[in-house]
Amino acid sequence: MARPPGPSVRLRLTLSYAGFVLVAGAGLLAVVWVFLLRYVPDEAGSTSGPGAPDGGFGSTFMPGRSDLWDAFAPKAALMMGLLLVVGLAGGWVLAGRMLAPLDRITAATRSAGSGALDHRIRLSGRNDEFRELADAFDAMLERLERHVAEQQRFAANASHELRTPLAITQTLLDVAAKDPDPDVDLLVERLRTVNTRAIDLTEALLVLSRADQRSFERGPVDLSLLAEEAAEVLLPLAEERGVTITTAGEAAATSGSRALLLQLITNLLHNAIVHNLPSGGSAWVTTRTTSSGVALVVENTGDRLDRLLVDTLAEPFRRGSGRLHDDHGGVGLGLAIVQRIAAAHDGTLSLDPRPGGGLVATMSLPRR
Numbered sequence: 001m002a003r004p005p006g007p008s009v010r011l012r013l014t015l016s017y018a019g020f021v022l023v024a025g026a027g028l029l030a031v032v033w034v035f036l037l038r039y040v041p042d043e044a045g046s047t048s049g050p051g052a053p054d055g056g057f058g059s060t061f062m063p064g065r066s067d068l069w070d071a072f073a074p075k076a077a078l079m080m081g082l083l084l085v086v087g088l089a090g091g092w093v094l095a096g097r098m099l100a101p102l103d104r105i106t107a108a109t110r111s112a113g114s115g116a117l118d119h120r121i122r123l124s125g126r127n128d129e130f131r132e133l134a135d136a137f138d139a140m141l142e143r144l145e146r147h148v149a150e151q152q153r154f155a156a157n158a159s160h161e162l163r164t165p166l167a168i169t170q171t172l173l174d175v176a177a178k179d180p181d182p183d184v185d186l187l188v189e190r191l192r193t194v195n196t197r198a199i200d201l202t203e204a205l206l207v208l209s210r211a212d213q214r215s216f217e218r219g220p221v222d223l224s225l226l227a228e229e230a231a232e233v234l235l236p237l238a239e240e241r242g243v244t245i246t247t248a249g250e251a252a253a254t255s256g257s258r259a260l261l262l263q264l265i266t267n268l269l270h271n272a273i274v275h276n277l278p279s280g281g282s283a284w285v286t287t288r289t290t291s292s293g294v295a296l297v298v299e300n301t302g303d304r305l306d307r308l309l310v311d312t313l314a315e316p317f318r319r320g321s322g323r324l325h326d327d328h329g330g331v332g333l334g335l336a337i338v339q340r341i342a343a344a345h346d347g348t349l350s351l352d353p354r355p356g357g358g359l360v361a362t363m364s365l366p367r368r
Helices: 009-037 065-113 129-178 184-213 223-233 235-241 258-274 334-344
Strands: 045-047 060-062 219-222 243-249 253-256 281-289 293-300 348-353 359-366
Touching (some): 065 129, 129 184, 223 235, 223 258, 223 281, 235 258, 243 258, 253 359, 258 281, 258 334
Antiparallel strands (some): 281 293, 293 359, 348 359
């Protein structure tokens, strides 16, 4: 937005400082003037000592107020001029030193505006308002740089994942075009499978975007009821995989989007079912209240997982060992969506390897 030019902050501070010095000096001179007036008569005259003749030995001359003004005014004017010079010069130097950190902050802001997010102010000195501003700006740049890098990786991974079903579709069509007697039913079935996967991936990306933008209405939600609903929906898949689902716990009231929180719990439970033991596995869903809010814990049996591997499972399109594509393997966004939905509801997601094998996912949300 175009704005008319104005005086700099340094000039305004200098004028303010000089004005304050002048006012203080004028006040001091006024006090001195009033003090002197108490001991000076209105008119000039002389006084004589006891027994002395008029104007003779022992007489003393007493100046009047007019004489005092003639002597006091030039000195006061000279003093005010000196105070003005000192105030302007001292104010300019002091304002420059005080505003020096702002020059570094402004340079860092312009550098960040041009795309250089790796620049940091790193203001030294004691902790004051400028130091707090610089530290806050450095922290913001660090978060922004990390977020941009994450979005770039996500865009690259999403493009790769979306290109895969399109490339498979193109290959199937090319093979069918060269085959003089193609199996149409088999081709349609394969295309349907590839298309379904592309739709699932697109819907997952939309859910992820919706959670990031926080474009949803909040309302009262009970996590225990959503856990039972998710378990009922995924019961056929659990029976097919030979996994036993157990839900337990107390009412856990929070506030948020019912649809997104149901998607969160469904993703966690789906992950617990799919990445479980080949047969005879178990998955537990527990809700509870804590001193700071409510929590939902999804625990499952399975292979032993390394701590470093578990720390990367919530990243988009990251899969652990054995987490390959199959009929129910998902698109690699399940835990990433869970983490984003939890963050959009001011909550957190923590993943920990289960001591006996498997994974423990704990989601914490504020209490309603």
